[in-house]
Amino acid sequence: MESYHKLTELLDDKDVLLDEPLSRHTTYKVGGLADYFVTPRDIESLRSVISLCRTCNIPYYIIGNGSNLLVGDKGFRGVIIQIFHNMSEVRPEGNRLYVEAGALLSKVANIALNNHLKNLEFASGIPGTFGGAVMMNAGAYGGEMKDTIESVRVIDEEGEIKVLRLEDLELGYRTSILARKPYIVVDGILKLEVGNYQEILDLMDDYKERRTSKQPLELPSAGSTFKRPQGHFAGKLIADSGLAGFQVGGARVSEKHCGFVVNTGEAKALDVILLMEQVANKVEEKYGIRLEPEVRFVGDF
Numbered sequence: 001m002e003s004y005h006k007l008t009e010l011l012d013d014k015d016v017l018l019d020e021p022l023s024r025h026t027t028y029k030v031g032g033l034a035d036y037f038v039t040p041r042d043i044e045s046l047r048s049v050i051s052l053c054r055t056c057n058i059p060y061y062i063i064g065n066g067s068n069l070l071v072g073d074k075g076f077r078g079v080i081i082q083i084f085h086n087m088s089e090v091r092p093e094g095n096r097l098y099v100e101a102g103a104l105l106s107k108v109a110n111i112a113l114n115n116h117l118k119n120l121e122f123a124s125g126i127p128g129t130f131g132g133a134v135m136m137n138a139g140a141y142g143g144e145m146k147d148t149i150e151s152v153r154v155i156d157e158e159g160e161i162k163v164l165r166l167e168d169l170e171l172g173y174r175t176s177i178l179a180r181k182p183y184i185v186v187d188g189i190l191k192l193e194v195g196n197y198q199e200i201l202d203l204m205d206d207y208k209e210r211r212t213s214k215q216p217l218e219l220p221s222a223g224s225t226f227k228r229p230q231g232h233f234a235g236k237l238i239a240d241s242g243l244a245g246f247q248v249g250g251a252r253v254s255e256k257h258c259g260f261v262v263n264t265g266e267a268k269a270l271d272v273i274l275l276m277e278q279v280a281n282k283v284e285e286k287y288g289i290r291l292e293p294e295v296r297f298v299g300d301f
Contacts, residue, residue, distance in 0.1 A: 003058060007038060007079070010048045015039045015086075022071040022299070025063065025082065027127060029220040030269050031071025032299065034080040041086045043161070043186050050184065051159050053079055061298055062184055064102060064129030068136065068222050073269045074300035083131055087186070092117070096150065097190040101131030105138070108190070113204065118195030119148055121203040125211045127223065131185035135178040137171040141207055146171035152188030157181070174227055174294060216254040219262040225276060226259065226291040234291055235259030237283045248275040269301055 007016045016038050022031035040046040053060040059078030063069060087102040092115045099108055109124035122143030126133065134152055137145050149166050156162045162183070170177040178185065211217065226234040238244070238258035246253045250267030253275070254260040261272055261279075280291045 003036065003056070003079075006052055006056070007036060007049065010052065011038060011040060011045055015041065020080070022066070022075060022080065025080075026066030026069050026071055026222070027220060028066075028070055028222050028267075028269075028272070029263055030073070030267055030272065031069075032073050032075025032269075034076045034078075034299075036079040037082065038079060039082050039084070039086050043087075043155075046081070046083065046087070046184070046186065047155055047159055049079070049081060050155060054159070062131070063298075064132045065104065065127065067127040067129075068132060068294070068296055070222060070269055070272055070295050070297050072297070072299035072301035076299035083184075083186075084129060088129075095192050095194055097192065098187065099130045099190060100187045101129060101134075101185045103130045104128070105130060105133055109204065112190075112192055113197065113200050116194055116197050116200070117192040118200050119143070119192050120190065121200060121207060124204045125207055130188065134169070134185050134188060135176055136174050137176050138174075141210075144171070148190045148192060150189040150191040153186050154178070154183040155186060156183055161186070214257055216256045216260050216262050219254070219264065220267075221254070221260045221262045222295040224259050224294050225261040226280075227294045229289050229291065232287075232289060233259070237287055237289060237291070238279055241279075241282045241286050243279055243282060246275070246279065248272075248278065251275045253279065273297075273301060 019033045020037035022034050023029050040049055060081055062081050064084055084102040087100045089100045090103050090108055090111045091098040105123040105126045109120045112120045122141045126138050133145050151163055151165050154162050228234055235258040243253050244255045244258050249271030250264050251271035252262055252264050254262045284290045
């Protein structure tokens with residue numbers, strides 16, 4: 001309980017939860033308990049929590065709304081820090097948006113629309129937060145975060161606030177410098193272009209129709225389970241391997257889009273892991289291509 005008391009000295013009691021089920025905080029709806037689940041309300045409280053964890057050698061992990069995570073059934077021994085609702089302001093100024101890390105991309109895209117700003121339409125259906133989207137250079141329908149970012153502010157390994165320009169972020173396919181260094185996004189600036197409201201809305205509606213018609217949005221998932229292999233599509237490779245509907249426990253390869261592994265209702269993290277391994281093995285056996293996970297693994301399995 002010593003760690004709990006130290007955390008409650010930094011945050012309100014209601015912002016520090018003990019033994020919190022992480023299944024409540026991921027889009028997969030699976031995952032065991034976190035020893036501590038904290039929700040800082042601003043940058044300074046976030047820095048304080050991170051400093052405490054680093055000083056006391058307490059493991060910690062940052063999440064947003066948990067849209068690209070698979071949390072182990074045995075949970076997480078340490079502190080889960082959620083940057084989400086408490087740090088989610090979006091402020092337009094001219095053709096720029098100032099965005100806090102916890103803002104949902106769908107919210108950011110809608111604010112861009114309402115301010116007649118284009119080039120963020122691709123993000124309107126991505127279920128992640130701005131911070132997570134920067135870290136993995138999220139993208140869809142030919143657009144990526146790297147096309148819109150001017151700069152971001154991060155907490156660096158020394159606990160200081162550091163500004164990273166676009167060129168500093170080393171953004172690539174589903175990766176960035178943030179995936180390799182212990183930097184934590186706190187906010188950033190998007191530079192967009194002025195466009196026509198109706199044209200922006202029409203494009204967003206088109207992307208929405210494509211998603212709802214082709215993706216299994218009715219079941220819990222983490223989005224695309226595997227990265228796109230160069231020159232191929234993971235979903236097609238899986239489908240052509242005869243794995244549509246393949247199931248392990250409560251985890252299943254979606255028949256609607258084989259790039260999604262869905263939770264049919266009672267899936268365990270182990271079910272998902274075993275299914276992913278068998279799918280990757282089958283595709284490699286048939287095509288000589290090893291699928292790499294896009295979903296990030298957190299905690300003890």
